[in-house]
Amino acid sequence: MPEAPIPIPTAIGSLHETVAAVDLGSNSFHMIVARIGDGHMQIIDRLKEPVRLGEGLNNEKRLLPEVEERALACLERFGQRLRGFPLGAVRAVGTNTLRQLHPDSQFIERAETALGHPIAIIAGREEARLIYLGVAHGLAAGTERRLVVDIGGGSTEIIVGRGFSARLRESLHMGCVTMNLRYFPDGRVSAKSMDRAELAGALEVRPVREIFRKSGWETAVGSSGTIKAIAAVATAEGWSEDGISAAALVRLRDALVSAGRVATLDLKGLTEERKPVFAGGIAVLRAVFETLGIEHMQVCDYALREGLVYELMGRHRHEDMHERTVLTLSRHFHLDQTHGRRVEATALSLYHQATAPWCLSDSRCPRMLAWAARLHELGLVVSHSQYQKHGAYLLRNADLAGFTRQEQVVLAALVLGHRRKFPVQEFAALPTGIQDCTKRLCIILRLAVLLHRGRSTDSTPNPTLQIVGDNLTLDFADAWLDAHPLTRLELEQEAELLKTAGITLTYQ
The missing domain is CATH 3.30.420.40 (ATPase, nucleotide binding domain)
Incomplete structure (x- = not known):
């Protein structure tokens, strides 16, 4: 199967x-x-x-x-x-x-x-990037630098960007649901509980306050349900003509405290569905306004889900954020991109030969293999000793724009397993449905890296790969192995290492 x-x-x-x-x-x-x-x-x-x-x-x-x-x-x-x-x-x-x-x-x-x-x-900063992408497409074209704020149920994303590019991205551990559960669990709202909630929000923003204040943003934009609900009430009550002003937020806060309970709150434009988390949303937005010095915020209808659609459109136009991220990593950490591309070419050649016998026909698998080939030496930026472990750690924990958490885990597993001892336990820890697939991609990557270990630009091994179950045979034409005795020795060592993965490797 x-x-x-x-x-x-x-x-x-x-x-x-x-x-x-x-x-x-x-x-x-x-x-x-x-x-x-x-x-x-x-x-x-x-x-x-x-x-x-x-x-x-x-x-x-x-x-x-x-x-x-x-x-x-x-x-x-x-x-x-x-x-x-x-x-x-x-x-x-x-x-x-x-x-x-x-x-x-x-x-x-x-x-x-x-x-x-x-x-x-998706990670918090990746969520922030996609939110900004959606908001940027929902606003009139402009060159100004924008501060975008999105308050969700469990997190708040703040982004500064220009055009369609996000320059600063942060995800804070506060949202309308979590704030409500912590400070207004019984639906009661007092001046004291609101003060405590706003102070907690300010403490969440504090670590990134200065970098966002000094980022030079010119206009503030809010997105998603909480901010849209606050804007609807502010407009319906006549407290703000366009979007949300700092003064309107103060009046909303005072109205909540005066009512004492969210259930008895009678505000124009406030739906019953939004009431249970409204106080938490006000506290979060007030904290963001006060901490970042916002006086007025316009509201955009587009957010994360629209960003997801535009991301799909970008991939169709060959503007895949994955590719941009891999290229950025390669340049930032001074990877040998020419060598990475050679490894990638050999890995993909072996992959296409393994497609049928190993059931790897899904078009998404070669993309992961190609990225791993280009990034397999990432850990050298830390140390040559066990650099596969350093590279895996970076890929697993870094904020990689465009990548989901599972994609990062798979990419890290491939890089970790590309040399030395085969990390059987690493693959066993993956979700059941992708364990065998990822392990097989890793074996292909190992062989490609091994065949280019000499880093020669003139060496073109191009072996034929035959697979029967877990038995692999590499067939080199024109006595290539005779001219490369070091590679023959490395293949002998690799055959021993792959036994732990249940793989039999022969070569001729």
Whole structure:
């Protein structure tokens, strides 16, 4: 049976395509369906449900059963709408609450079954980048430097960028749900509890306060449900004509404190759905306004899910953020890019020969193999000794724009396993569906790296690879091995190392 492919989103297939983006947030689950063509996006459907996922995360970092079932029921409804969408036309991501889930939790697997599509967990700064991408497309074109703020259920992203490029990105561990649970758990709001909540928010912003204050931003923009809800109330009450002013926020705060309880709050434009987390949202936004010196904030309708769609469009136009990130890493850490490309070419040649016997036909696998080939020497920036471990650590823990957490884990495993002892336990720790696939990609990478260890620009091994189960044979033409005795010795050593992975390697 073929192994499950590594869930890496691929480029969409044609110039006119219907695609979808799903945002599994800590407060609400959102989905948009869009028709794209000629570089434009037309949203044709929106779905949203207040799942309150963040409220169901217990101290063991597992979801309460009732919250998990609520989330899965929502995803099944989303899945019905997405039935028939091909792989690659749907991008689903999980954010703050799902980032915190215990590794042993089976929720993601159940969620993917309910939705019918892979779900990627993205890091906070990657979430910030995608939010900015969506906001930038939702605003009128301009050259000014923008500060973008997005308050979610469990985190708040702040970004400074210009045009479509985010220059500063940060994800803070506070959101409307988490703030509400901590400071307004019973629905009561007092001046004291609001002060404490705002102070806690200011402390979260404090480590990055100065760098954002000095970034030279000219306009402030808010996105997503919390900020849109606050703007709707401020406008309906006549406290702010356009967006949200600092003075309007003070009046909203005072109205909350005067009411004493969120349930009795009577404000124009405030929906019953938003009430349970409204106080927490006000506290977070007030903290951001005060700490970063914001006087006025305009509001944008676009956010993370729109950013996901534009990311899909960019991949179709060969503007894949993965490629930009790999190139940036290569340049920043002064990798030998010519050598990396030679290893990549040999690795892909071996991959194509392994495709049928090892069931590696999914088009996303060679992309991971190519990136690993180009980055396999990343750890040399730390030390030559055990540099595969240093490279794996960097790839696993760095903020890699465009990469999901699972993509980074897979990439790190490939780099860790490209030389020396085969890290069997590293692959055993991967999700079950991708263990064998990733292990086989790693074996291919090991062989490609070995064949180019001499770093000669004139050496073109080009062996034929034959595979029967776990038995590999490398056949070199024209007595190539006779002219490269060191490579023959290294292949002999490699055959011993691969035995721990259950692989038999022969060569001639």
